[in-house]
Amino acid sequence: MHDSVPLSSLTLPGTHDSMALYGWPVAQCQDLATPLAVQLQSGIRVLDIRLSVKAEGLMAYHGLYPQRVSFQHILKTIHAFLTAPESCRETLVMSIKQEDFIDVKPSIFSERVRDEINKSVGGMDMWFLENRIPTLGEVRGKVVMFSRFGVDGRAWKGGLEGMGIHPLTWPDSKKHGFTWDCKNTLVRTHDWYNIPSFLSIPEKVDLATRLLLPPRNDLPTPTLSITFFSAASPLSLPPTVARGLGWPHLGFGIEGVNSRVGTWLLELLGGAHEPRIRGWAFMDFYTYPEDNAIVPLLVECNFRGRVGGQEGWPYIL
Secondary structure (H helix, E strand, O other): OOOOOEHHHOEEEEEOOOOOOOOOOOOOOOOOOOOHHHHHHHOOOEEEEEEEEEOOEEEEEEOOEEEEEEHHHHHHHHHHHHHOOOOOOOOEEEEEEEOOOOOOOHHHHHHHHHHHHHHOOOOHHHEEOOOOOOEHHHHOOOEEEEEEOOOOOOOOOOHHHHOEEOOOOOOOOOOOOEEEEEOOEEEEEEOOOEOOOHHHHHHHHHHHHHOOOOOOOOOOOOEEEEEEOOOEEOOEOHHHHHHEEEEHHHOEEEEOHHHHHHHHHHHHHOOOOOOOOOEEEEEOOOOOOHHHOHHHHHHHHOOOOOOOOOOOOOOOO
């Protein structure tokens, strides 16, 4: 991809609750066979890291469920990936979210994140911390911070402007999504995760995929779409929502989100007209189903619907 392309006009596969390998079936969102290093090699470029403050340092958690890995280990894994010869020109986006906000003040958590990054193997130099959407050329070999934590930015150089992409509000499980501004970019977000039951899976997929298509009306500012394919309910926990239930291909059971999203992508990519599918997509159990894997289909979207002079794409003579 050209260095002039902004990250808002890329299609980036991501994992929801990237470190949630334990706590099946309530808290587990990724397969045990796909730890962070495997995710990176699979093409995952947007990470959803959720942390809690513990005596030994920041640790990965999903709600109350410990995920048996430290923030330092996460940072070490990422540094190894971004400094390896074959992947040193890649870039990652990391959403960081506080899981222990009931017990720990947001200001304390924010300080701990800063301190642990400072003492990590890559340090602050590994990060892009401006509160705007960069171009790919600006962030090759770096992690773009997407801070879903902190309230005032006092612990950070530059305050809220030095904590990376920083949404000021994030409505909880808003069905039809919400928008917010990041400098000159309008961010459209879908994070409806608390669905009533598995019967809502078709509607969930429709809303989550629709956001990756261009807005119906031309907007005066660039847009970034952030969508979550993940969801759960008391009657359908994360593994069921992602993978489905029973044998839907035989007419017995419910087809899961991943298979439906894969079919949607295949239909658009195989159509007569090149689709323009753009955005950052967070997934649960991203390798499922193996015969309809979503990640390579999302990557392929980056090379479809490109027009010279648009989306930061250069004119090609």
